[in-house]
């Protein structure tokens with residue numbers, strides 16, 4: 001199998017290198033090809049998602065991404081929107097047809113103390129957030145800034161809602177069988193459609209799954225104050241962006257949040273943290289989320305659950321013994337990565 | 346001065362009665378007139394914001410609201426959108442011209458243990474969230490659900506951004522002098538306008554205030570994991586809705602979150618919690634947020650800061666000695682209210 005890695009900007013290259021080292025160990029037969037995305041791709045090719053990268057994806061079985069983007073005051077942010085690093089990432093998601101973004105939130109036994117929540121709240125948390133990734137306000141073409149007015153449009157169609165809801169119901173069937181669909185149906189028509197279609201799909205095809213609906217403002221509060229009430233959460237693109245970053249509070253750091261984006265073709269696997277320009281190049285970034293994303297790549301992209309489990313166990317061990325700085329520890333990227341490598345059985 | 350109270354639905358009447366009892370004690374000269382809003386107004390008048398309520402607001406100096414809305418499966422939710430309880434609330438906000446919604450998030454000394462956060466994180470938190478309340482995706486007329494497509498439009502104009510940003514800068518000048526403006530400018534044109542206009546206003550008129558910009562997903566995480574980094578937060582309607590409910594996690598309960606909505610005319614003062622249909626009518630709701638909202642009414646609506654301070658101190662005392670059930674205590678609504686009344690100096 002062939003994997004394309006796209007290290008990207010900021011700490012992307014450092015954490016991707018760590019993930020690649022682990023992948024090579026667990027799946028030595030895999031071919032790895034590295035390409036550019038984001039700000040570095042713009043700097044080299046004048047395009048944050050250049051044709052050479054697009055071409056390389058054609059026969060890829062899975063894609064491992066680092067991070068894209070610069071500091072708030074980076075020169076990239078002065079470019080026209082379609083040339084900025086983030087647009088490269090959005091174009092990549094679109095090109096791969098990855099409409100379902102899976103973001104697991106798990107507190108490993110023995111790692112409750114890393115959470116800013118009281119240990120009894122953090123203990124045993126195991127939530128899967130399924131974020132719709134190709135629709136809503138992110139991709140709708142009806143958007144404009146013009147003089148003293150600007151707008152964006154949050155749009156969904158029934159097929160878009162159904163395909164991501166299917167992933168959530170399917171995941172719930174492998175887990176505790178509960179799905180919470182999140183919307184703002186008391187205010188938004190687009191949420192009314194979302195709620196109606198998710199409900200209809202459940203009634204038609206997933207009667208064994210328990211479905212309930214909650215408002216996004218309420219979930220924002222409850223997911224941190226009472227996380228154990230959730231099994232699978234499914235929601236639209238923007239709400240999913242906010243809720244999944246927020247949920248990183250529970251394990252204690254964005255550095256512990258991997259993700260898998262699944263859809264029509266090759267899956268895309270990436271840590272949910274950003275490019276952290278303040279620490280880029282210093283060798284201190286926490287590579288755990290990137291390494292766990294490589295684990296998700298093995299599980300969902302290459303259907304090698306044993307390899308994925310091996311990685312998850314090794315990361316949990318390394319976190320216990322060599323916590324990185326974002327977790328209040330002292331391990332740098334290399335120390336942590338070595339700890340993972342030597343914990344692989 | 347004349348105050349209109351709108352108890353509304355669910356626990357609204359119970360918590361409003363508590364707030365009124367406290368108001369009568371602290372400001373005995375105030376005239377109080379009660380009217381209908383929300384589901385109960387629909388049941389009586391066929392309109393969630395009936396003309397008789399509209400008329401009563403004309404000579405009001407301030408409005409004290411309870412809550413509106415029913416359970417998720419309430420018959421009200423089957424009505425056409427403009428007749429639902431929430432539409433009554435949105436129409437009220439519009440009628441009063443309340444564009445700036447102030448939501449203070451404060452952890453009183455000695456009440457850190459009520460927070461699900463570790464005490465050292467909760468201690469001393471004092472954030473003011475300023476939410477734009479009349480624009481964005483809530484009010485834009487360009488919205489539709491039709492067959493298998495639906496959309497809403499998130500729109501802002503420069504005057505809308507400036508008027509609410511002014512309130513944030515003004516508030517920061519009375520506080521620690523720092524404003525964080527929250528947007529999603531890496532994806533949304535409407536955020537680009539927001540960021541540009543907030544920055545320009547600061548550069549023109551509030552050079553003494555320190556302004557920075559953060560993305561909404563990042564703030565969702567940081568506001569709970571590192572709350573002391575924030576002084577004043579200003580953001581658009583939907584982001585403000587989500588972030589302020591979320592911020593209720595910090596003090597430990599939505600029952601501790603009052604709000605003031607200011608604008609062109611009489612201010613609107615309301616707890617940010619919902620109608621809690623599961624406990625409505627049982628006499629166990631926490632009235633602290635409603636009582637503190639009455640405090641904000643005295644401060645911002647009637648310019649009586651001494652009365653407001655009196656209420657804040659009494660509520661803090663009552664919370665320490667008679668915590669309600671949402672806070673893990675045993676006090677019911679009446680016990681708590683009596684404790685506040687007897688703590689008034």
Ligand SMILES: CC(C)[C@H](C(=O)O)[C@@H](O)C(=O)O
Pocket residue numbers: 069086089241272531532562
């Ligand atoms: C960088 C940005 C465009 C992106 C998003 O909002 O999707 C990021 O926040 C994420 O969650 O992956």
Ligand SMILES: CC(C)[C@H](C(=O)O)[C@@H](O)C(=O)O
Pocket residue numbers: 186187217414431434586617
């Ligand atoms: C009830 C609802 C319309 C309302 C809102 O979203 O504004 C509520 O959540 C709030 O925050 O006051």
